[in-house]
Amino acid sequence: MALKAPPPPFTWNGCYVGIDGGGAHGHVRATDTLGGAWLTTPGVTPAEIAAIQANGSPTMDDDGLQGGAQIGCNWQTGPVVFGIEADGSYLGLSNSQFTFTPAAGGGGNVSNAAAESTNALFTIRPRLGFAAQNALFYVTGGFAEGHVTFADTQTYFATTSAASGQLQRWIGGWTVGGGVEYAIISNWIIGAEYLHVDLRSTSFTAPVLPGFATFLDTFSARFTEDIFRARVSYKFDWAPIK
Template identity: 40%
Template sequence: MSATKLLLSGVALASALFVFQSASAADLPARLPAKAPVYVASPFSWTGFYIGAHAGYHWGSDRASTAANPVGWSVAGAADIDAFTRGTVHPSGFMGGGQIGYNWQMNNFVVGIEADASYMGGTASRTVTGFAVINPADVFRTSAESRFFATLRPRVGFAADRALFYVTGGLAVTNAKFSDSFGSFANTSVAAISSDTTRVGWTVGVGMEYAFTNNWSVKAEYLYADFGNFTQSIPNCALCGVGSEISVTHKYTENIGRVGLNYRFGGPVVAKY
């Protein structure tokens, strides 16, 4: 074979190889760029345990009424005491404490249970003198001091994403001190009684809570609490006749306004797609 034929055969072979490689490359699919991962947060939910603290102010109301024994005071004297000693004092002051609870969210509706306990401060007293004509020199004094407040309440609310509006009501417990005294004969003979008592009652209220992060929320609420009647008896004074005791009935209620901060365990799960 001549050199010319050998050269032409090499060129033909090279051309064939080039055409084959080009055709094979054209048959391969183009490589697409990889998709970046997308992170999507689950919708916010109020479901879960929470714990927190609160502070606020309370306005108590202690309405006292008396029932003097007519045996020692006479019918007219007892009626005179009862008419002029009834009245109301308003212990009020700072309150603060903590709470713990759990919420369940179903669509936009939230139900839950909360327990809380608070220190309360505030004392109020009232002094009455000169009971008309029959008892002009007698002195009656009553006071009420609030000390402790606790509740156990279900909550039912409506959630608008991170805002929760709710109503609540349930059991309420308070510790209060009631003091009563009566001084006869220009207050020279004084009989007194004081009771430190724990009262069980009921409470209702409304509130609003807002979650400013997945775990932290702030709330504001108002509660009204009623603790019913508590009765104690001022004994006979030293210079009074037999049967001169005076029963005093205290009707005690509370109005409470407070704000709080809660930490909720858990939070929305972040999903990767």
């Protein structure tokens, strides 16, 4: 009776495609910086400038769903696994905030209405992992780019005027994180992953209108996200590294 050869040991060598989904938490720090005639007009005090800038600098937090897809390749030598991965995600993150300061710094009443959202994210990241048979533990980090919107309006009641504007653009930053994967049957792999994303800051400058075009407000926003997600991938084999 012929003996059946044992199956070859599992290897992480190969490329893969898959889908992922989970939750995301976003944090946006908005900042209003006054410039132009705000800094040179007699009667505008440092206390008033500080109060106006504080009113226009809210912090916004939001939670939403995340879903996307990934593609990558791994190279295994001994227990060490090197990889590269690119992924794209939908992020349902958005929030808005209204603030009001009466007699700001001894001046007039000021209000601020800010809104933000992040709806898409792409990353490309090297991965470095340690394989324990069918399990892989890894760290990862690299480039991230997100599509964001940011709108802000600062209203000055004493002059019945406002500085207002919005932006919608792709901004680049970085990401770092880690995860664990497990090969369950044949070439199917399940896993869980965490990523911290910092898209840095983006800004626009708006004049105070009507009537005060030389008074400028520069609104900026820094976007960060924390993503927790599960993933499923299918791996295409190639020959192991000798």
